[in-house]
Every structure is written in structure tokens, then in C-alpha cells.
Amino acid sequence: MTGTATAGAVLPRVEFDVQVCKGCGVCIAACPEDIIEYADVFNHRGVKPTRLAEGGLVKCSACGNCAVVCPDGAVTVDNVRKHLHFGKDPLRIGDMHYCPGCDEGTVHELLAEVIHDLGIQEVTVGVASVGCTVFAYRYIDIDWQQAAHGRATSVAWGIECQHPELRVFTLQGDGDLAGIGIGETFHAAARGDPTVLIFLNNAIYGMTGGQLAPTSLMGMVTSTSPEGRDVKNHGYPVTMTEALALQQGCSFAVRTSVHDAPSIRKTKKYIRQAFLNQEKNRSLSVVEILSACPSGWKLDPVDAHQYVVETLMPAYKPGVIKEPPGGMPR
Amino acid sequence: MTAEAGVLEAGPRAAAERAVEGEVLLKGCEAIAEAAIRSGIDAYFAYPITPQTDIPEYMAEHLPKIGKTYTQANSEISAINMVYGAAGAGLRCMTSSSSPGVSLKQEGISYIAGAELPCFIVNVMRGGPGLGTVYGSQEDYWQSVKGGGHGGYRMPVMAPATVQECADLTMLCIRLADLYRTPTLLCLDGTLGQMWENLTFGEFDETGLPPKPWATTGRKGGRPANLVNSIIIEPPELEAHNRLLHARYAQIAQREQRWEEYQADDAEVIIVAFGLAGRIARTAVDQLRAAGRKVGLVRPISLFPFPVDGFRPLVGRPRKWLVVEMNAGQMVEDVKGALFDLGRIDPVKFYGRQGGVIPTPDEIAEVVQREFPKGGAR
Numbered sequence: 001m002t003g004t005a006t007a008g009a010v011l012p013r014v015e016f017d018v019q020v021c022k023g024c025g026v027c028i029a030a031c032p033e034d035i036i037e038y039a040d041v042f043n044h045r046g047v048k049p050t051r052l053a054e055g056g057l058v059k060c061s062a063c064g065n066c067a068v069v070c071p072d073g074a075v076t077v078d079n080v081r082k083h084l085h086f087g088k089d090p091l092r093i094g095d096m097h098y099c100p101g102c103d104e105g106t107v108h109e110l111l112a113e114v115i116h117d118l119g120i121q122e123v124t125v126g127v128a129s130v131g132c133t134v135f136a137y138r139y140i141d142i143d144w145q146q147a148a149h150g151r152a153t154s155v156a157w158g159i160e161c162q163h164p165e166l167r168v169f170t171l172q173g174d175g176d177l178a179g180i181g182i183g184e185t186f187h188a189a190a191r192g193d194p195t196v197l198i199f200l201n202n203a204i205y206g207m208t209g210g211q212l213a214p215t216s217l218m219g220m221v222t223s224t225s226p227e228g229r230d231v232k233n234h235g236y237p238v239t240m241t242e243a244l245a246l247q248q249g250c251s252f253a254v255r256t257s258v259h260d261a262p263s264i265r266k267t268k269k270y271i272r273q274a275f276l277n278q279e280k281n282r283s284l285s286v287v288e289i290l291s292a293c294p295s296g297w298k299l300d301p302v303d304a305h306q307y308v309v310e311t312l313m314p315a316y317k318p319g320v321i322k323e324p325p326g327g328m329p330r
Numbered sequence: 331m332t333a334e335a336g337v338l339e340a341g342p343r344a345a346a347e348r349a350v351e352g353e354v355l356l357k358g359c360e361a362i363a364e365a366a367i368r369s370g371i372d373a374y375f376a377y378p379i380t381p382q383t384d385i386p387e388y389m390a391e392h393l394p395k396i397g398k399t400y401t402q403a404n405s406e407i408s409a410i411n412m413v414y415g416a417a418g419a420g421l422r423c424m425t426s427s428s429s430p431g432v433s434l435k436q437e438g439i440s441y442i443a444g445a446e447l448p449c450f451i452v453n454v455m456r457g458g459p460g461l462g463t464v465y466g467s468q469e470d471y472w473q474s475v476k477g478g479g480h481g482g483y484r485m486p487v488m489a490p491a492t493v494q495e496c497a498d499l500t501m502l503c504i505r506l507a508d509l510y511r512t513p514t515l516l517c518l519d520g521t522l523g524q525m526w527e528n529l530t531f532g533e534f535d536e537t538g539l540p541p542k543p544w545a546t547t548g549r550k551g552g553r554p555a556n557l558v559n560s561i562i563i564e565p566p567e568l569e570a571h572n573r574l575l576h577a578r579y580a581q582i583a584q585r586e587q588r589w590e591e592y593q594a595d596d597a598e599v600i601i602v603a604f605g606l607a608g609r610i611a612r613t614a615v616d617q618l619r620a621a622g623r624k625v626g627l628v629r630p631i632s633l634f635p636f637p638v639d640g641f642r643p644l645v646g647r648p649r650k651w652l653v654v655e656m657n658a659g660q661m662v663e664d665v666k667g668a669l670f671d672l673g674r675i676d677p678v679k680f681y682g683r684q685g686g687v688i689p690t691p692d693e694i695a696e697v698v699q700r701e702f703p704k705g706g707a708r
Contacts, residue, residue: 123548127415137557143546145418145558148441151411154403158415158423159546161399162372166419166548184411187404 012062013078015087016051020074023047024101024294024301027066027075030261033059036066047100049074065261071105072096089113091121094138101301103291104132104200106258108139110268111171111198115142118275124167125159127152129181131173132206150181153188156195167278169196175205178214178240185244192249192283196274199241199286202293203312210296214238217315222296237315241288245322251283252329253322257290257313259305276329285324290316348392353530358496358523359384362426362452362516365500367392369534371450372421373399375409379431380464381520382454386426406431410438410451417447418558420545422504426452428520429470430461432478439513440479443575444560448507450500452516454523457686465686466520468605468656474517475634475664482572484579486586487515487633491609493527499631501534508539510582517633519606519656521688588631589640593619597626599702600644602665603654604630607689611654614694625698630661638668645669650702651678654694658684 021043027050028036035056038048052060062079064086076087089112096105115121121142128136130149137144147155152170160168177185177199188195204222205211211224215237219228229237245253252274256267267289274285290312292304299307320328350356350364363385366374374393376386386402393400399416403409409425416423427435432453442449453474457467470478474487486506488499496518503514546556562568592612594600599618603611608629618625628644630637651669653662659680666678681697683689 122550122552125419125546125548134561137555137559141549141555143548143556145415145546146445146561147414148411148437151407151414151438154408154411155415155418157401158373158375158412158417158421159419161401161412161416162421163419163547183404184408187408190404191401 010081011057012060012080013076014052014057014060015076016049017074018043018049018051020072020095021047021049022072022100023049024071025050026069026071026101026301026305029302029305030065030069032063032065033061035059063261068261068264069106071098071102073105073109089116091116091141092139093141096139097135098132099295101292101294101304102132103202103258103289106264107171107198107200107289107291108136110258110264110271111169112140113268114272114275115140117272120167120275123165124169127156127159127168127170129155129170129172129176131176133171133173133200134207136171150176150179151184152176152181153193153195153197154184157188157191157193160194167196167275168194169198169275171198172200173206174199174201174203174215174240175213178238182214182238182240185240186247189244189247189250189284189286194278194282195284196278197284197286198271199288200291201288201316202291202296203237204293204296206293206296210293210298215240217311239316241286241321244284244286247284249283250286250322251281252277252285252324253288254286254320255288255290255316255318257308257318259290259292259308273329277324280326280329281324288316290318350531353528355526355528356493357384358490358493358518358525359454360388361493361497361529362500363388363392365497365531366424366450366504367396368531369501369504370422371398371424371504373401373412373416373423375412375416375423375425376400376402377406377409377427377431378402379406379428381456381466381523382426382428382452384523385452385454406434407438410435410442413449414438414442414445414447417442417449418445418546420542420547422448422508424450424452424504426454428454429456429458429467432470432473436473436479439485440481440483441560442513443479443483443485444481445558446511446575447513447558448511449513450504450507450516451513454518454520456520457684463686464520466522466524466606466656466688467684467686468519468607468660469684470517471633471655471657471660474515475636483575484582484634485513485515486510486582486635487517488588489517489605489631489633490522491605491629493522493525494529495631496522497529497531501532505535505539506586510578512578512582517605522606583635586632587635587637587639589637590627590629590631591640592627592629594626594628594644596624597649598624599650599652599698600626600628601652601654601694601698602628602630602661604633604661607654607656610689610691611694613691614698617691617695618698621695623698623704633661636664636668638671641668641672645672645674648674649676651676652698652701653678653680654689655680655682656684656688657682
């Protein structure tokens with residue numbers, strides 16, 4: 001659905017790609033004007049896509065929230081009056097395999113935007129290890145290496161050790177980074193590798209279908225903790241970013257989330273600062289992103305984002321954990 | 331590749347600083363390290379384990395001086411994954427370990443094979459299974475040549491018998507890695523790794539080595555994105571990929587067989603042994619010849635590909651075969667297979683010592699006399 005300027009008013013252009021939409025509904029929740037709704041008909045994915053409600057365009061403030069929160073880049077908003085554009089970055093490619101409402105798509109978009117904004121797409125190499133992010137190479141148009149489960153930071157060091165001109169980042173989940181790969185991750189911080197570590201913490205093994213992860217919270221019900229996480233059987237959750245921040249070779253550590261438009265905008269700022277810190281301080285930068293896994297958590301996508309706020313955030317407090325020497329990069 | 335200004339480049343000048351011109355006296359492990367530096371490796375990733383720690387020590391001393399990377403990883407697993415990353419970024423790179431550590435590397439080697447990355451790996455074998463012993467052994471033959479990791483890959487495996495061969499085969503392995511886009515393995519027992527001998531370094535042969543346009547060095551100039559990857563989810567696509575890999579293995583099997591034949595032409599009994607066992611068997615052959623026995627030796631140098639061609643000229647008439655290994659009998663299967671493929675059903679006997687015990691020439695000669703007595707039935 002495309003809006004066009006009508007006589008006397010400069011209307012925004014709002015477009016919903018009905019074929020890309022997975023019907024997660026986070027755009028509906030994010031709209032301050034309450035003008036987004038589900039369509040009546042199914043798309044090729046078998047879901048009812050979202051659309052602008054009848055007559056919604058005139059009420060639209062062109063805030064861009066719907067485009068910002070859409071994990072699949074299905075929404076484009078042009079704020080014609082302020083010359084603002086919200087939508088998929090050109091570096092972002094492909095049709096994502098992620099479940100409806102999964103935050104990984106959002107993080108891909110932020111990475112693409114930051115890499116694009118900084119103009120480093122010709123020197124950036126991503127490393128994605130086993131887990132849901134393993135297909136990340138399909139979605140951001142840069143060089144990639146796929147790594148074995150847990151080994152991304154070691155692979156990253158191999159890439160950058162003789163290529164100081166390269167900007168290497170890893171995209172890792174909590175099972176990968178805080179479970180099987182905790183040694184590799186920890187020692188990347190100890191060595192002070194100039195890697196940007198994007199840590200998606202959804203407190204669960206997503207790709208294998210929702211098993212207990214090192215970061216699963218106390219009491220959390222998963223397919224391998226059916227009675228909830230308890231100390232006797234499962235021990236305590238790992239607080240990885242704090243542990244990394246304690247290492248001298250880690251110069252920047254932050255925890256953030258992408259549960260709504262403001263938090264997504266803040267996370268973009270942090271990712272940008274991590275890449276700036278990579279250039280400036282040549283040591284490890286960590287951005288932990290609390291992420292919703294609606295499928296693994298067995299929650300509706302909108303409820304899953306509420307779960308991030310109500311359950312994950314109290315246990316994993318967002319904020320800057322370690323500020324780089326010389327202050328936050330700008 | 332990006333040596334800082336003022337840092338020495340690898341080559342004659344750097345080698346002169348290491349005082350390794352002309353004939354020099356080095357340990358097997360040091361010869362491997364020096365040969366790798368002369369082959370232009372950009373990066374070496376280490377983890378200490380006996381009896382190969384002389385390699386990381388040599389590398390730690392010399393690689394940083396010429397602007398190359400020496401990194402001591404937090405584990406063998408981490409080291410092999412650094413190799414994966416570095417090889418994927420177009421570096422000529424290597425790691426080394428000993429048996430238990432090489433077991434840890436197997437996952438990474440499988441990924442490297444799947445992603446078609448060139449790299450060089452050294453296994454200075456010690457006795458196993460488990461933690462075993464630090465004394466030299468050949469108990470990793472199967473692991474080395476049959477695909478120690480998952481997924482049915484192969485890789486060129488070379489087995490030196492002298493310190494000179496440690497150097498020569500290191501250069502060959504590094505060359506074959508780049509030539510075939512494959513991991514290559516130098517497989518020697520710990521005793522040879524610790525043995526001092528004189529040697530002379532040859533020149534690394536760069537001719538015909540392909541460029542690496544697939545390397546993840548950034549999309550410079552807006553070229554299409556490169557991907558280093560071993561995940562191919564769709565079965566028909568993975569099958570097609572595996573067929574290409576196995577076609578390459580077949581090509582390697584055809585072109586890269588290497589062996590030493592010693593006094594085998596007229597021999598009634600031929601000993602087959604690789605590495606240090608082959609060298610000891612050679613002395614046993616001399617002893618048996620002095621005692622009037624017609625005994626010869628085939629020493630496989632390439633373990634994959636197994637040098638079937640080395641047996642081809644020897645199967646024109648019946649012989650008796652004795653396979654000697656420093657294990658409970660692993661290569662013996664490939665000897666039997668090679669002879670069967672060549673249409674022979676000669677008797678094949680096996681003699682082995684295990685757990686780090688080294689057979690003596692006398693012992694091998696005695697086995698030949700006992701198993702194949704002079705004038706015994708053919």
C-alpha cells in the first residue's frame with residue numbers, strides 16, 4: 001500500500017511488503033497512532049500480513065517506528081516533510097529464514113546500517129558461527145566466514161591477525177558464545193583482539209528448538225528444563241559481558257535490547273560506537289543484545305518483547321558496562 | 331602480508347639471522363618450523379604439547395621478527411579455528427600438535443576440508459590412546475589418513491623418516507595445500523621430532539600455485555562478496571559439493587603418491603614400513619642382506635594417497651610381505667588392499683610395537699627369519 005501526497009498536505013510514503021511480511025505484528029504494537037492492522041487475506045507464507053488501516057495515512061506521523069521494529073525489513077516509511085527514510089539498508093539482502101518476530105533480523109538491519117554509514121563495507125568481514133545466525137552471510141552483502149560452534153572469535157583473530165585494515169565482527173548467540181565457546185570468547189578479551197563481538201542473548205538455544213542455555217534464567221522453562229531452571233540440576237546463568245569487561249583486552253562492553261523502536265535506535269548507536277572503538281582502541285568491543293526468541297520461548301512476538309522487558313532486563317541490566325579509555329566513541 | 335616498515339621479510343636475510351644457511355644441525359621439529367618459515371607462512375597458531383613444543387618455541391622466537399603472526403591460542407581447538415580464519419583470509423598458515431591435541435583439532439580440520447581452505451598441520455605423534463605417553467608412536471595412522479574428523483574428507487598426509495625429509499616434506503605439504511585448496515598433514519613420530527640431524531634447506535616451489543580470489547579480504551573495489559563456508563543444507567547441493575571434493579581427492583591420489591623403494595627388485599620378502607619404522611626397517615634389510623637373505627623395503631612417504639604405484643612394479647611375481655608399524659597394525663590394511671587391487675594374494679604378515687616402544691633392526695630381522703624362513707614354502 002503506497003501513500004501519495006494529496007492536495008494541501010505533504011503525506012508520508014508508507015509501504016508494507018505483503019510478501020516479505022511474516023505477520024509477527026510488532027509493527028502494530030510499535031505504532032503510536034494505532035493505524036496498522038492485519039490484512040484479511042493470507043500471503044504466500046500463509047500468514048495475514050500487516051497493512052496501513054483505511055484512512056491511516058492522514059493520521060501517520062511518519063515516525064518510522066513500524067519500519068524500525070520490523071525484523072524483516074518489510075516496511076518502508078518516507079518522511080517526505082523531514083526528508084527521513086526508514087527501511088531496509090541497501091547492504092541488507094535476501095529473504096530471512098528467521099521465525100516471525102525474531103530479533104535477529106533487526107540486528108542484521110542495524111549492522112548493515114552501521115557498516116554502510118561508516119563506509120566500511122569494503123573492509124568488513126563478518127563471522128557467524130553455528131546457531132540461528134549461521135546463515136547471516138545471506139543477509140548482509142559483505143565478506144563472511146561461517147565458523148564452527150563457539151569458535152567465531154578464534155576465526156576472527158585468524159582473519160585480522162595479518163590484515164589490520166580489516167574490520168572484523170562476530171555475530172554469536174548465547175549457547176555459542178557463553179557455552180561451547182566460552183574459552184574462545186574469554187581469550188579474545190584476554191588477548192585484546194580488535195574484534196567487534198555482537199552477542200545475541202535470548203537465554204535459550206534457538207536453532208535446536210528451545211533448550212536450556214548457559215544464560216537461561218532461574219526458573220525458566222525450556223524443553224530441557226521442563227520444571228524450570230533450578231540450581232541443583234542446571235546451576236546458575238552465566239553473566240558473560242560482565243566477565244569479558246573485567247579483562248584488560250576488552251575496552252568497550254555494553255548491554256542493550258531491541259524490544260521497541262527507542263531501544264533499537266539506542267542499540268544502533270552502541271553498535272556504531274563498538275565499530276568506532278574497534279578502530280580507535282584496537283581491542284575487543286562487546287555489544288550484548290537481549291533478544292526475543294518467540295518460537296523458543298513459545299510466546300507471541302509482541303508478548304516475547306514484553307518478556308524481554310519484564311523478565312530478561314531485571315536479570316541482565318542494560319547499560320554501559322565498560323566505557324572505553326577516553327570516553328564513549330562519537 | 332602487511333609487515334610493518336623496517337620489519338624483515340622472510341627470505342635469505344632473515345634466514346641468515348637464524349644461522350641456517352648451508353648444512354645445519356637441527357631437531358626434526360625445528361627443521362619443520364624453519365622449513366615452514368622459508369615456505370612463506372604468514373601465521374602460525376600454537377598450543378604447547380609434548381613432544382612438538384620445539385615447533386612453537388622456534389616460531390615464537392623467529393616469526394614476529396619478520397612481521398608474521400605467532401599466536402599461542404587457548405587450546406588446540408582455538409588454534410585450528412584461527413587457522414580456519416587465517417586460511418580463509420588468504421594467509422599461508424599452519425598449526426602443529428601431538429596426538430591428543432590433534433584429536434581436538436579434528437572438528438576444525440573437517441570444517442577446513444569442507445570449506446576448501448589451504449593450510450598445513452603437523453602431528454608429532456605420541457603413544458595413545460588417551461593421554462598415553464609422550465614417547466613417539468605411529469598410532470594415529472588411521473586418524474590421519476582415513477579422515478580423523480567427521481564427513482568423509484581426505485587430505486594429503488606425508489610421513490618423513492629423516493630430519494631432512496621433515497624439512498622437504500613440510501615445503502611439499504605447504505605447496506600441496508595451496509595447489510589443491512586442502513589441509514595437508516605432516517605426520518611423524520615424536521622420536522623423529524626430537525632427533526638431531528644435519529640437513530640442507532631447499533627452495534620453496536611457488537610455481538603454478540593459484541591465486542586466492544575467494545579469500546575474505548573485504549569487498550575491495552566493490553567486488554562480489556566472498557564466503558568461507560562449510561554449511562550446505564540442501565542434500566543435492568551438498569552431494570554435488572562432495573563429489574567435487576572427492577574428484578579432487580582422486581586427482582591427488584593419482585598425482586601425489588610418494589614412496590622410497592630399497593633393494594626390493596629381487597627381494598623374496600618385502601618389508602613395508604613408514605616414517606621412523608621404515609628407517610629402522612632399512613637397517614634390518616641391510617642386516618638380512620648381509621646374512622644372505624633377499625629382503626627389500628617399500629617405505630610409503632605419502633600415507634594419503636597411499637602409494638599403490640610403488641607396489642605396481644613389484645607384483646609381477648609372488649613375494650612375501652611384512653608390514654612393520656609402531657602401532658597394533660593400521661597401515662597393514664592399506665598394504666593388503668593395494669596388493670589385492672593389483673591382483674595379488676601374497677601372504678602379508680604384520681609386526682608392530684606399541685605405546686611408544688621402538689622396534690630395533692635386530693628385532694625386525696628376527697621376525698623376518700622366523701615368519702619367512704630361508705627356503706620356506708612360497
